[in-house]
Amino acid sequence: MYKCSEDRMADKIKTMSQFGDAGHGGITRYSLSKENLMARAEFKRRMEAIGAKIKTDDMANMYATLEGSDPTLPAIVMASHSDSVRNGGNYDGILGVMGAMEVLETVAEQKIPHKHNLVAMIWTNEEGSLYPPAMMSSGVICNDYLPEEIGKKFKHEDMLASTSVLDKTKTFKEALEASGYKGDVANRLNPKDYKAMFELHIEQGPILEAANNDIGIVTCVLGMINYRIKTFGQSDHAGTTPMPYRKDALYAAAKLLQYLHDELDKLDKALVYTTGEIVCHPNVHTVIPDFVEFSIDARHEDPKVIEQVVEVIKDMPKEIVGCTTGYERAWSRDTVYYDEKLVGYVTEAVNELGYSNQRINSGAGHDAQFVSYMMPTTMIFVPSKDGHSHCEEEFTPVEQCTKGASVLLNAVLKCDAQ
Amino acid sequence: MYKCSEDRMADKIKTMSQFGDAGHGGITRYSLSKENLMARAEFKRRMEAIGAKIKTDDMANMYATLEGSDPTLPAIVMASHSDSVRNGGNYDGILGVMGAMEVLETVAEQKIPHKHNLVAMIWTNEEGSLYPPAMMSSGVICNDYLPEEIGKKFKHEDMLASTSVLDKTKTFKEALEASGYKGDVANRLNPKDYKAMFELHIEQGPILEAANNDIGIVTCVLGMINYRIKTFGQSDHAGTTPMPYRKDALYAAAKLLQYLHDELDKLDKALVYTTGEIVCHPNVHTVIPDFVEFSIDARHEDPKVIEQVVEVIKDMPKEIVGCTTGYERAWSRDTVYYDEKLVGYVTEAVNELGYSNQRINSGAGHDAQFVSYMMPTTMIFVPSKDGHSHCEEEFTPVEQCTKGASVLLNAVLKCDAQ
Missing domain, CATH: 3.30.70.360 (Alpha-Beta Plaits)
Structure with missing residues (x-):
């Protein structure tokens, strides 16, 4: 089994926590804000340093691709978001991005063989705190696959017209254009060019901590x-x-x-x-x-x-x-069940690594939930101290963050092997 | 016993209800608004028509004085307010003004002898709906007499600085200056030049209607x-x-x-x-x-x-x-008890007129409550249909409005006789 680096993970957490630091332990890092662009630049810098290629799609979702031995195969993507709520914490969303980065860095450093392209991805505007609604970009990208009642809430033109809660004269479209990260619609995540998506995330609840388990194998969104x-x-x-x-x-x-x-x-x-x-x-x-x-x-x-x-x-x-x-x-x-095969890879990975774990469901919404309508998807949870999230007290020890990344790495490699 | 005119009362209700007519049965007539100035002009026109003299004080409170046979005696004042809440009714406040006008009109028409000057008065900004707080002018005028905890909420300079709830850049002081009704501080209601104050008002509750009584003899403010x-x-x-x-x-x-x-x-x-x-x-x-x-x-x-x-x-x-x-x-x-003598005049008047009545307390605040700290004061209630007030459904039949005015007239004459 491969393992990720706790030191490197700690360094990433420390660095990312500066972008939007609110001065009392947490961050305010709205999507496409100055602080958010700093986090994106750091992602780009680190991923290019290991030879990954960066591209963005028309919703400014970012993809860092580390080429596999057979680049004609569909890629495996690891994704989460880099924006936060107002006075949020240093883990919700960004942990999944840092975990994906850590996986690619480990693969690069240890020269771990893999057939498929491996991709670390940032979803734009998951929180929807400045430009509502939440899960905006996955709602747009997966729109054709969503149940009708949900899909109609995420129509592309409506999302572009979303106005800032702080300044009603500013639209999301303007923020997108000004960000420098708006790319080509052809670059969107899609079920032809991508094989599967994994999302590492904090639990946002007290269950893993109470059971003293390091890893939650997520089976569904309630x-x-x-x-x-x-x-x-x-x-x-x-x-x-x-x-x-x-x-x-x-x-x-x-x-x-x-x-x-x-x-x-x-x-x-x-x-x-x-x-x-x-x-x-x-x-x-x-x-x-x-x-x-x-x-x-x-x-x-x-x-x-x-x-x-x-x-x-x-x-x-x-x-x-x-x-x-x-x-x-x-x-x-309705309850959204994650892909059985991918849940199986996560289960095998966590057991082989010997980390304490349990099956768990997700009570909160995540981009993975929308993606799961489009292609095989699953999630991995790590514990949240006292169950808190969306607040500055949000905390997960670096040991558990790194264990989460190691599970992600080995589950992705199992997926790569198939 | 003298009686007021139902026809003249009906005409006043009809006329006053136009100023701020919101188009669905009620009015919005904020203090010193255009609509409110129209109601004040109507008050001035009618009072001057019967020979009353108009003056205003520095808070734009209006006084229409009908001279008595001994103008050196302190005057007897009948007062209420002409402003309303947003989407309020045609009776709260203005009924007491119309009742006072009706008393003076009856005195003038029937040439009823009286020793004391009789005054119909409009209090400025009782509701405080546009420029908070409620009972602003009586709070200022009676400030030296109020309990300390209450008085400090109505300091003159603070009241002048009150900003419009619709436009925070506008102050009450500006509205006062612009109104054309700001007069001399020497004209304020005071316990030297005035003997007593009576206020006719709707009950704003269901008690009189439920008991089938025309008149409430108000004994205290709860x-x-x-x-x-x-x-x-x-x-x-x-x-x-x-x-x-x-x-x-x-x-x-x-x-x-x-x-x-x-x-x-x-x-x-x-x-x-x-x-x-x-x-x-x-x-x-x-x-x-x-x-x-x-x-x-x-x-x-x-x-x-x-x-x-x-x-x-x-x-x-x-x-x-x-x-x-x-x-x-x-x-x-604390409970504020109205003046025993004045309550006695009201009781005698209503019984001599033969109107069904009961003693009642006031659960709501009124300018009379602040005035009662300064000089002898009391109130007279008429029923509110279904107990409603501060809404467009507010209603009191003209018969009961006129009965209220007749009680006011005869109680004032009893006061005049002493």
């Missing part, structure tokens, strides 16, 4: 549904309306939220559900609320469990404390 | 406290964090809100309390909330009951579903 739950009351004056006359939409929403917790907690223990967003109208301390809406996001591998969630929502009380209730289905996706 | 209730959780990813690991600040807030309802419902039945505002962070449907804050506004005549509310808040659980809780006292006022 199916999910999103609803908007609504309560309709009557807006009256806080000081002049006796309690029995009130139709308080926020009180109704609190009761409904408790009801949903009680009912959903009866379902399978692996179900995760979140009421993360609430809107209250008119949201004034001296006025009884007449309308409240909150989100519910529920995820589970088994569509039967998701169906049970739908039933709970359909069966919720139509009236609570004098307020009527309603709901609206906002968004859903 | 004491109140305002708290900010907080829950602190942990922000984690909606898809990757198993339920037992979560510290969901919104779920904790829902439970705390229910707890407060349960405990407060055990207190006196006349207590009103409202959780009208909620803020959730980061308020994203895919992220577990780490911080939620909601307001609680509680009002009761008896300070002992308010003290019980304080105890409930102090005793609330320090931890709920893994989240810590906290609270912050935001604002409070």
Whole structure:
């Protein structure tokens, strides 16, 4: 078994963490920002140093290709993203890029034979923090392969027209043109020229750490549904309306939220559900609320469990404390299973390396999830300290980052051998 | 007993309802807006037509004075406001102005003898909808008499510096200068030149209507406290964090809100309390909330009951579903009792007129509440259809509006006789 270099990995982490350093442990590195272009330049510099060839496609996705002994074979790609959320951490996304770089550097340094071209890739704008939505580029590149409901949210022209959340006069298209990284549409990842995609990523949850496992063999991205739950009351004056006359939409929403917790907690223990967003109208301390809406996001591998969630929502009380209730289905996706063969390579690699591991699913969305509709794809997780991500506390020890890269390397070599 | 004219009252309601007509039954008539200046011009026109003299003070409060047989005596003033909230109704505030106009018109028409000067007055910017805060002018004019905690929120220079909620570059001072209604500081309402203030207003609640009473004899403005209730959780990813690991600040807030309802419902039945505002962070449907804050506004005549509310808040659980809780006292006022003598005049007047009536308290704040710290003051309520106010559905039949004006007239004449 081949192993990657912990020192080289540590150096990459240290270097990349400077680009967008927010001064208190994390980074803000929006896609195509100045800081992001610095990270891309570093990627280019390091990859060219080992003889890899750089190209970009029309969405500024970057590909560094190390030629194999038979360049006519379809390439194997290892990819993730280099952008972050606002005040994000030093691992989400960039770890997968650094892991791919580390694999190519190890292959180059140890002169590991391989037939297929091996590619380290950066996806543009996975977070969508400055130019929404998230997973923008994979949504565009894989658009023809996505389920219709998802694909229509990622139409190419709509994505180019996306405006900056900080300056509504600026479009993603302008940022793309100005970046210097916009390339040819012919360079896009595609199922003819590429054989498989692997993505190394932090878990973003507490499961691996709790189980004391170094590696998560990702088998699927959880199916999910999103609803908007609504309560309709009557807006009256806080000081002049006796309690029995009130139709308080926020009180109704609190009761409904408790009801949903009680009912959903009866379902399978692996179900995760979140009421993360609430809107209250008119949201004034001296006025009884007449309308409240909150989100519910529920995820589970088994569509039967998701169906049970739908039933709970359909069966919720139509009236609570004098307020009527309603709901609206906002968004859903089926469970996306990763490619069995690739999951097999990862499993063999991790076991042969002797790293503690478990099978795990991905509750979060990743570019790999969209790519999996187009070509064989899978993911590898490493632990997240305290389960945190999308925050400055995000942390994975360099030993585990390097183990993740070594698993990636050996899984890719197994794929190369076939 | 003298009675006001229903026809003349109906004509005033119809006319005033045009100034700021939003096209669907209500008005938007911010203080000192174009629409508001039209209402002021109409007030001036009608009052001058009956021989009243117009003056304004430095806050653009307008005074129309009908001279009494002994102009050396302190004047009796009838006042309310002519501005509205956004998409407000045709009665809140302006009814008290129209009632005062109607009293003077009746006095003039019927040549009713009176010793004291009688004054119809418009308070500037009671709603504070464009230039916060509410009750701005009475807060300034009565500042020296207000409790310290309240007075410091209405310092003259701070009020002049208040910026428009629609255009932060515009100040209230500029609106005042541009209005053409800014007058002399010497013209301010004061306890030397004025004997008493009466304010006719809609109830803004359902009590009079439910009891089928035409008139509410207002005895006090309810004491109140305002708290900010907080829950602190942990922000984690909606898809990757198993339920037992979560510290969901919104779920904790829902439970705390229910707890407060349960405990407060055990207190006196006349207590009103409202959780009208909620803020959730980061308020994203895919992220577990780490911080939620909601307001609680509680009002009761008896300070002992308010003290019980304080105890409930102090005793609330320090931890709920893994989240810590906290609270912050935001604002409070003691119950303000109206002047006993004036309440007596209103009571005699309404009984002599034979109108159905009851004693009632005011849960909402009014300019009269601030004036009552400075000089004898009281209020008269008429019913609000379905208890609604601060909305376009606001309605009081013209018969009841006129009855309110008749009670005002006769109560003022009783005051004049003393």
